Amino acid sequence: MQKLIITAAITGAATVPSLTPYLPVTPEEIASSAIEAASAGAAIVHIHARRPEDGFPSSDQTIFEEIVHRIREKSDVIICITTGGSTLMTIEERTAVIPILRPEMCSFNLGSINFALHKSLPAIRTFKYDWEKDYLEKSKDFIFKNTFKDFEHLCRLIKETNTRPELEIYDVGHLYNLDYLVSEGLISPPFHIQFVMGVLGGIRGNPEDLTFLHTKATVLFGSDNFTWSVIGVGASEINLSTMAIHMGGHVRVGLEDNIYIKKGVLAKSNAELVRKIVDLANMLSRDIATPDEARSILGIQNKL
Ligand code: KMH
Ligand code: ZN
Secondary structure (H helix, E strand, O other): OOOEOEEEEOOOOOOOHHHOOOOOOOHHHHHHHHHHHHHHOOOEEEEOEEOOOOOOEEOOHHHHHHHHHHHHHHOOOEEEEOOOOOOOOOHHHHHOOHHHHOOOEEEEEOOOEOOEOHHHHHHOOOOOOOHHHHHHHHHHHOOEOOOHHHHHHHHHHHHHHOOEEEEEEOOHHHHHHHHHHHHOOOOOOOEEEEEEEOOEOEOOOOHHHHHHHHHHHHHHHOHHHEEEEEEEOHHHHHHHHHHHHHHOOEEEEOOOOOOEEEOOEEOOOHHHHHHHHHHHHHHOOOOEOOHHHHHHHHOOOOOO
């Protein structure tokens, strides 16, 4: 079995600051949390930016530059920049920094969903910032837009910048969208597929959901043509990670996707979540990939 690649998703856009005091918000906090997660065993860090003054999701180039620069000073971890941004951004805003920063990886979302966040509302008693309540409430009626036109834009972008995509699959139809792009010659294997499970609006995080997605990807692309990783959004994070470790997949954890280290207990850092995966991998006799080993598994060449 391949060594286990752990990705740490440091801050995201779906977790609002009022949900947890441990969410990194400023460029300095995001970078130091990423460096700490890498030291704990993450080979990849998935990066979003936020406005430092209030944590609002941002596509600002200078904020991304500061985060990447700070990480690069201290770590050789693979940096994966989001192109998902937040549901309020246009595809142009979401992808603007990729040709400038030329990261080793970027996310590539393969379908439009109603990425609903309103179920987080009851967990918040007092809101730290004005924007948060509205942002969560409005998500009920908001589409995370990833159309075929957007896919074409992203396919061009990853080709031009030689960026390895993390292919985000929120439901089975998204695998068929990927297959369509292959048939049109817009993208070609080997792929790194990320099953994103447990988002309200996409597939849930039950064991049979993961085996189904994995089987479907194998049927469509052939087992030698893709590596895969799983994101269990919310409560399913650790359970799905355990399945992936056992099945030969890879794992993404982090405060972007889940804020709890165990039932009712907030994770104090991204590193704490990564350490839990390292412990599970040790128990299941799966070795952890270093960033360079992950580069070799994922076919990332000549980039840092
Ligand atoms: N927030 C995750 C569920 C992206 O950044 O492109 C999905 C994600 C999307 O990471
Ligand atoms: Zn993300």
